Amino acid sequence: MANTECATSYECIAIDLNTQHDFCRPDGTCPVTNAREVYPLLQRIVSWLRLHEIPMVSSIDSRRAHEIHELGRTRYCVDGSKGQQKVDFTLMPLRQIIEIDNTLAVPPNLLHQYQQLIFRKRTDDLLCNAKADRFLTQVNADKVYIFGNTIERSVKVLALGLLARDKKVSIVTDACGCWSKDAAHWALRQIVTKGGELTTVDDLTAMTPTQKYHRNGKSIIKNGESKRNGTNNHLGANLVTKGNPLSKSHEEPNKSDPEVTRHAPGHPGETSDSRANSDLL
Numbered sequence: 001m002a003n004t005e006c007a008t009s010y011e012c013i014a015i016d017l018n019t020q021h022d023f024c025r026p027d028g029t030c031p032v033t034n035a036r037e038v039y040p041l042l043q044r045i046v047s048w049l050r051l052h053e054i055p056m057v058s059s060i061d062s063r064r065a066h067e068i069h070e071l072g073r074t075r076y077c078v079d080g081s082k083g084q085q086k087v088d089f090t091l092m093p094l095r096q097i098i099e100i101d102n103t104l105a106v107p108p109n110l111l112h113q114y115q116q117l118i119f120r121k122r123t124d125d126l127l128c129n130a131k132a133d134r135f136l137t138q139v140n141a142d143k144v145y146i147f148g149n150t151i152e153r154s155v156k157v158l159a160l161g162l163l164a165r166d167k168k169v170s171i172v173t174d175a176c177g178c179w180s181k182d183a184a185h186w187a188l189r190q191i192v193t194k195g196g197e198l199t200t201v202d203d204l205t206a207m208t209p210t211q212k213y214h215r216n217g218k219s220i221i222k223n224g225e226s227k228r229n230g231t232n233n234h235l236g237a238n239l240v241t242k243g244n245p246l247s248k249s250h251e252e253p254n255k256s257d258p259e260v261t262r263h264a265p266g267h268p269g270e271t272s273d274s275r276a277n278s279d280l281l
Contacts, residue, residue, distance in 0.1 A: 009162045011210065012145060015144060018154055019086055020085060023061075043092070057119070108139075144167050146169060150179055156187040173200060
């Protein structure tokens with residue numbers, strides 16, 4: 001029998017790419033050229049997502065200190081650095097970080113329990129993270145809105161990858177950072193040529209989604225229809241934590257589910273890839 005919980009169709013989901021200090025703040029290691037213009041627009045779009053409880057997938061650019069930048073620039077978003085941290089307002093109260101490990105399994109109903117899922121990426125392409133690729137390929141959404149950093153690299157690569165997977169993609173252009181306006185212009189042209197759409201923060205936030213969610217570990221309400229999760233769900237309400245977005249306290253992961261790292265907001269948990277990165281979020 002098909003699992004109806006896993007077959008939920010979302011009206012829309014948002015993908016937030018690399019909204020981290022090194023890119024978004026003028027004092028970051030490698031700020032985007034339009035950081036001052038984009039920052040307040042990021043605040044608006046995240047507030048709209050929070051208000052309507054729209055599912056959100058986020059990426060964290062995660063670089064190792066010994067890596068050499070291919071263009072000879074200062075390495076940005078180094079593991080454990082302040083610049084790697086996400087800008088605080090981009091963190092939702094109900095969130096989960098999905099760490100890279102030696103498994104590919106990702107529970108398909110995670111967005112029933114958490115508004116925000118956070119994936120680490122080691123390259124410009126989020127889909128090079130096998131878990132992110134599997135999750136975004138399987139998720140059923142009428143529209144995928146992408147914003148963040150940067151248009152000419154991570155945004156373009158992800159948009160083209162999702163379009164190749166038959167997803168309907170829309171780029172929130174004024175909520176995207178760039179290093180080169182010319183390169184960003186041609187990246188957007190390429191996305192549109194491949195079937196992508198362009199929108200703005202004003203147009204997006206003027207919408208009122210009809211789909212409603214109720215994430216309390218018990219139910220998800222969609223278009224007036226309530227579906228109950230089983231009380232033995234391994235991501236039940238007892239594992240949903242709230243608190244300060246920069247809290248350093250955390251829970252031990254459930255050993256039966258190695259693919260999901262559970263944590264209090266702001267802490268990536270203790271895994272081999274993140275043990276040295278307690279200040280990530």
